[in-house]
Amino acid sequence: MIEIEGITKRYGETTVVRDVRLTIAPRTVTVIVGTSGSGKTTLLRMINRLVEPTSGTIRLDGEDNRSLPGYELRRRIGYAIQGHGLFPHRTVAQNIASVPTLLGWDRARIDAKVAELLTLFQLDPAAFGPRYPHELSGGQQQRVGVARALAAEPKVLLMDEPFGALDPIIRAKAQDDLLAIQKHFETTVVLVTHDMEEAFHLADRIAVMDKGEVVQYATPAEMLVKPATAFVESLIGAGERPFRLLAIEPVSSAVEPGTAEGEAISSAASQREALSTLLWSGRKALPVVGPDGVLIGKVSLESLAQRAAGPS
Ligand SMILES: Nc1ncnc2c1ncn2[C@@H]1O[C@H](COP(=O)(O)OP(=O)(O)OP(=O)(O)O)[C@@H](O)[C@H]1O
Numbered sequence: 001m002i003e004i005e006g007i008t009k010r011y012g013e014t015t016v017v018r019d020v021r022l023t024i025a026p027r028t029v030t031v032i033v034g035t036s037g038s039g040k041t042t043l044l045r046m047i048n049r050l051v052e053p054t055s056g057t058i059r060l061d062g063e064d065n066r067s068l069p070g071y072e073l074r075r076r077i078g079y080a081i082q083g084h085g086l087f088p089h090r091t092v093a094q095n096i097a098s099v100p101t102l103l104g105w106d107r108a109r110i111d112a113k114v115a116e117l118l119t120l121f122q123l124d125p126a127a128f129g130p131r132y133p134h135e136l137s138g139g140q141q142q143r144v145g146v147a148r149a150l151a152a153e154p155k156v157l158l159m160d161e162p163f164g165a166l167d168p169i170i171r172a173k174a175q176d177d178l179l180a181i182q183k184h185f186e187t188t189v190v191l192v193t194h195d196m197e198e199a200f201h202l203a204d205r206i207a208v209m210d211k212g213e214v215v216q217y218a219t220p221a222e223m224l225v226k227p228a229t230a231f232v233e234s235l236i237g238a239g240e241r242p243f244r245l246l247a248i249e250p251v252s253s254a255v256e257p258g259t260a261e262g263e264a265i266s267s268a269a270s271q272r273e274a275l276s277t278l279l280w281s282g283r284k285a286l287p288v289v290g291p292d293g294v295l296i297g298k299v300s301l302e303s304l305a306q307r308a309a310g311p312s
Pocket residue numbers: 011016034035036037038039040041042043
């Protein structure tokens with residue numbers, strides 16, 4: 001649990017973060033969005049004290065984050081940034097081993113951790129461990145950056161535009177990897193992004209910042225149905241709302257009894273994918289199969305249209 005209480009940051013006369021209050025539940029993904037210069041990075045960096053707040057308190061599992069020296073706090077909190085920040089003269093394995101080495105883990109434990117993380121990120125430890133960062137593609141470097149941030153098994157992972165430099169296909173894959181790994185390690189993730197698509201895909205809760213203040217902190221569904229301000233509405237993109245609503249819900253919650261003609265869709269797919277398939281194939285309904293491939297019902301264009309409609 002991360003409790004941010006009345007956090008303010010001023011530089012001289014300028015207040016860049018104003019009286020922010022957020023409670024972030026453990027094992028969730030919170031995404032901070034907002035326009036450029038709204039204070040997102042500053043807020044994130046006050047959690048691991050790369051930036052010291054002017055006033056207010058941040059508690060991690062009930063403990064004031066000032067109760068430890070900053071460098072020790074930062075060994076406990078994972079931090080991944082755009083451009084990954086890998087050490088260029090250390091191998092991939094040495095990069096990932098950085099914090100565990102500082103913490104004095106024994107060699108066998110470090111080696112096992114490096115191998116585990118590389119495997120989780122689909123990088124063969126024997127092939128990639130000995131390489132240097134410049135011998136990797138951008139997407140591979142980015143995965144190593146996140147692996148390094150996770151190496152000391154932090155309960156909290158802070159991410160600042162971690163996927164900003166990736167092309168759309170690798171980016172989507174990196175997001176899915178992150179969600180799988182977040183569930184596997186039960187990490188609490190706080191992530192800053194400019195990309196609303198990314199925010200809606202990843203977030204359990206979204207915090208919208210405008211001029212240093214959090215103007216809404218809500219689940220994606222709540223935010224779509226009830227944006228708190230005109231700014232939030234414009235950020236969501238009014239024209240995208242029906243599609244975003246469908247994108248955050250799986251087909252499994254729209255299944256109806258009966259069946260339909262043609263190729264089936266998985267119950268784990270998003271309702272937006274189902275809508276897209278329906279429109280593209282010109283059908284009125286699709287058969288739905290469960291995780292075991294067994295037919296469980298259908299999903300219809302009519303019911304998706306109802307689900308995509310805003311409150312009347
Ligand atoms: N060390 C500093 N000294 C003075 N002003 C600063 C400092 N760091 C940040 N700022 C200012 O604080 C404001 C918020 O910056 P911050 O980086 O938190 O915004 P952001 O929302 O993350 O922006 P972006 O999306 O562009 O990265 C900006 O106006 C910035 O110029």
